Amino acid sequence: MTLKLGVPSKGRLMEKTFEWFAARGVSLSRTGEAREYAGAVDGVEGVELVLLSASEIPRELAAGRIHLGVTGSDLVREDLADWSAQVAELAPMGFGHADLIVAVPKAWVDVETLDDLDAVASAFRAQHGFRLRIATKYHRLVRDYLRAHGVADYQLVDSQGATEGTVKNLTAEAIADITSTGETLRANHLKILRDAPVHCSQATLFAARGADWGQVAAPMAKLAQRLGITLPQEMSLQDS
Numbered sequence: 001m002t003l004k005l006g007v008p009s010k011g012r013l014m015e016k017t018f019e020w021f022a023a024r025g026v027s028l029s030r031t032g033e034a035r036e037y038a039g040a041v042d043g044v045e046g047v048e049l050v051l052l053s054a055s056e057i058p059r060e061l062a063a064g065r066i067h068l069g070v071t072g073s074d075l076v077r078e079d080l081a082d083w084s085a086q087v088a089e090l091a092p093m094g095f096g097h098a099d100l101i102v103a104v105p106k107a108w109v110d111v112e113t114l115d116d117l118d119a120v121a122s123a124f125r126a127q128h129g130f131r132l133r134i135a136t137k138y139h140r141l142v143r144d145y146l147r148a149h150g151v152a153d154y155q156l157v158d159s160q161g162a163t164e165g166t167v168k169n170l171t172a173e174a175i176a177d178i179t180s181t182g183e184t185l186r187a188n189h190l191k192i193l194r195d196a197p198v199h200c201s202q203a204t205l206f207a208a209r210g211a212d213w214g215q216v217a218a219p220m221a222k223l224a225q226r227l228g229i230t231l232p233q234e235m236s237l238q239d240s
Contacts, residue, residue: 001215002048006069009051016095017070024227046219062086064210074201078138087206088232096203098180103190114149114195121153135159135172142176145198164188
């Protein structure tokens with residue numbers, strides 16, 4: 001049995017992941033045709049590279065179909081209920097940084113904080129007869145965040161396209177979305193609330209708590225030594 005390592009299959013996340021492992025003496029590479037999601041691992045025996053989309057990796061970790069996976073910490077927290085019971089965070093990787101933030105129209109000159117947003121949301125419902133709409137792809141994270149900060153009179157509306165455009169298109173009054181530079185928000189006349197972000201995301205190496213670790217303890221121990229990471233107890237079992 002081989003230890004399965006899931007890595008983003010394309011783009012900058014894949015390239016930076018390959019560089020991160022290479023800097024620690026483990027070479028990852030794509031093999032086959034450009035459209036073929038196959039790969040190879042050199043430097044540690046018994047490790048298989050599985051190329052997946054970043055959004056698929058949390059699900060595959062939760063199902064135990066891969067032992068390790070690299071993806072955004074935002075995706076794991078959004079996609080997996082009680083995420084820390086399903087996966088272990090082994091190593092923040094120092095790239096893929098982005099903040100999940102709440103933003104409102106710049107024209108809302110009196111709205112700078114979540115307390116302001118809560119007041120506006122109450123007034124909005126009284127005036128319009130329905131709750132203020134916040135467009136987002138991150139329902140779990142945003143709902144928990146707003147609840148923790150006492151914001152009540154709102155509804156989350158799903159956004160699978162360009163979230164920043166929903167306010168201009170009149171399908172939402174505010175948004176919660178990932179941003180790294182804020183340029184797109186400014187281009188759409190939106191401003192970020194001053195409170196701490198919903199989540200500060202980065203690419204992270206995760207391990208599946210529910211995977212079968214008994215047969216892959218040896219390659220996992222060697223890989224952990226190369227990467228300089230500490231394993232949770234269930235992943236440091238001896239080969240059976």
